[in-house]
Amino acid sequence: MTARVGVVVFPGTNCEHDVAEALGRLGGEARMLWHQDPDLHGVDAVVLPGGFAHGDYLRPGALARFSPVMGAVADFAAAGGPVVGICNGFQVLTEAGLLPGALGVNRSLRFVCRPVRLRVERTGTVLTGQAEAGQELVVPVNHFSGAYRVDPATLERLEAAGQVVLRYLENPNGSQGDVAGVCNEAGNVVGLMPHPERASDPLQGGTDGQVLLRSLLAAALDRSASGARR
């Protein structure tokens, strides 16, 4: 059985092929979902990949949340479907209200593209189902607006509820609480700034992102199997 993952493409998205290739290497099957099409075509999971959806006009993700596909993504998420936003996709998910918080401009006021060390803080989400708690990963970041921002009370609540999924061991952007990735309460919607698809092949210099993508494929298969039972 093959996990079918929808990869949402907005004009300006640029990591969709990289995500599709990385998922393909791990046995998944990617299907591109055009932003104007409100139909998810029966995929078992959705990835919102990195890039500059709608040119990041206004601010990252601010316009993408209005694309027709986002209504379907919200419905899919509400029904427990696995949804992962990577980098710009994370920004879109926060703008769409599917994840708490917001992503601000990096503390350095500069774009940053380099590998960073992360720690898995929460297992059992659609992105960390196969990871171990406390596992350290090296995965590249690549963003100008990656500083996680949230009011202190909400951050406390997120920490208490285990919604901080990934944490930087060396904070590259000034994120509050060193947050690199968060999930919703149910754990089926996850956003992260690092790019697991950029650490998914030995030729890229690392494979630490594989465990995250494998987790997503497993979550997709679970959903597919439960759907088949229904």
Add this chain to the structure above:
Amino acid sequence: MSSDTLPLHRALGLTDDEAQAVEGALGRPPNPLELAMFSVMWSEHCSYKSSRLHLRRLPTSGPAVLVGPGENAGVVDVGDGLAVAVRIESHNHPSAVEPTQGAATGIGGILRDVFTMGARPLALLDPIYVGPLEDPRSRWHLDGIVRGISAYGNAVGVPTVGGELVSAPGYARNLLVNVMCIGVLPTERLALARAEGPGNLVVLLGAATGRDGIGGVSVLASAGFAAEPGAGDEKRPSVQVGDPYEEKRLMEACLELLERRLLVALCDLGGAGLTCAASETAARGGVGIDLDVRAVPRREPGMTPAEVMTSESQERMLAVVEPARLADLQEVCDRWEVRASVIGRVTPPVEGRGRLRVLDGPGGAVLADVPAAALADEAPCYRRPARPPARPRPEDDPGEVPALDPGAAAALVASWLADPAWAYQQYDHQLLGNTVVGPGGDAAVLRLAAPGVPWRGKGLAVSADGNPRWCAHDPRVGTTLLVAEATLNVACGGGRPICLVNCLNLGNPEHPEVAWQLEQVVDGLAEACRALDLPVVGGNVSLYNEAGGQDIDPTPVVAVLGLLDRLRPDLPRVRLVPGARLLLLGRPRDELGGSRFAQAAGRSGGPLPAFDPVAHRRLLDLLVSLVHEPGLLDGLHDVADGGLALALAELALAGGVGAVVRGLPDQRALFSEAPSRVVVCTREPAAVRAAAEAAGVPVSDLGETGGDRLLVPGLLDLDLESAHRAWRGALPRWLD
């Protein structure tokens, strides 16, 4: 003379003789619109009028060359039904006036050159030359340039995988920003910008046309700057403004149009805008084009036809399409939210010559009527008077360079260290998942793949190199050394050199010394490329790099592309590992001519060391085979700028491992920048030695790795911890 009495042709940058020649080409005096069109097409930037004559001496053909210089990009067959498109350009003057937009739109232009050919851009490289960072204006330049590359390149979705970052006094007022793009295409998708088929439609794709960039190729790119700080600020309106989001959608739409074979021809709009795209496309196809200037979408009302025809507004392409395919084209453009406007029609030639006519509305008044080839191909061609510069008398420059004590030598080396990570970590250098060896090493190594072109196992290595110190010392020999360095870098990455592109950045060609430098640089390039069987598939000549009458040092940048038949993750890189031997491959040399070491002592060091292409080829072949042998090499680095001393220091810093180096007789051997030498770090020295001897490459033992110092007893003693601080801090110290 005040501007209101200046004759129009001079205000537009044409000489009196050139204005006469325009009249001769038309058989009548040109009207102001026609004169404006000629002024941009006959600019130095577009016509290469001072360099064409010399560029003919370059070797441009080879069995793998599919498209040589003269098209939008060079194209080389790399097997498996794939070809690589490559192009390099300068964006010097725009970046000097407005660093962020100048650098950004340089990227936009080079990408369009590459996807015009049907190729998917897979990598960018950005050689940058700015003034000393002690100068706040130079810091503003560099910071802005890097921001421009970061903002545009990252957003348009093409990784920036390499380049150069040089800071030297000669670039304080006239900096250099070169930009190179590599693309890949299935060979059968190769597209040429050639209008055909009278009756076919001419469609303008992309952004609306505004008043930005008017005169960009002529008054901005083809004239020098004045001396005082801020000179050139008044030329800011001639700099274009870029929008990477528009470019991204335009690129996706154009690649889909080519993939679906909906186009007859495609040409980018860059320097000289619509005039250039229309005249070149028509001239290449031997046809004419009627353009309705009113049909061109505009950003603002009140633009004159001359403004529309010469605007360099970014993110525009010119397509030629059969009328029956227009609806399909429109559908693709609508999906990508790219504006497509029919603005003209291909016309048959009249008496054998295609004519570019500008009409005021469909069937309206003829505003301009010019033979397309007169604009595109028949600009004047100059042999500028050339004279070598006065050389210092031998008694004023003894060539000898005094030795330094080991601590002073270490301080000198430390002052040369600069980690380029400050720049390249602001660039997305990983997108597309192709980057095997990223920026900061000898060569960038990439998978040969792109969206729509699955990876089939091959790789590309690429390196862009310049050295104004060598080329000021001896432009001919200096350029041969650049070819040597770039090919060696590519071989260090495991690539077999397959082609070269060049960007010749020079001063004012009306200065006889600069005209001489141009001749010499071309001669050196031709000589080295012929000797290495390396075809030159494209290039750019950027002249008038001067400020206040002071020319920059000749700064040819050569970029070499190499092919790897296979890739593996553990390719050797610039680094040392502990407990290994250091070997020098290539003949030990000690000439100091043109070296940093000599320069630091205020001496020339004597003549530049010569380049021996026969020995060099043997070294290239040996390296490619050693690099591909798993486990044989643990690290390697070519010897160039800064000599063995800097090569060893960079190796040690990257690995965090020191070395003890013996077997060097003196500091001449340590600091010579003579070509065709590589340091390798290996735990299999006997096997490397045997391979070198079998290949006829001299090999000598340098010492062993380990410890926390780079120690060359009696010659150099560098503490790695403090060197590391100097290396990491060199750029952030000034720029953060």
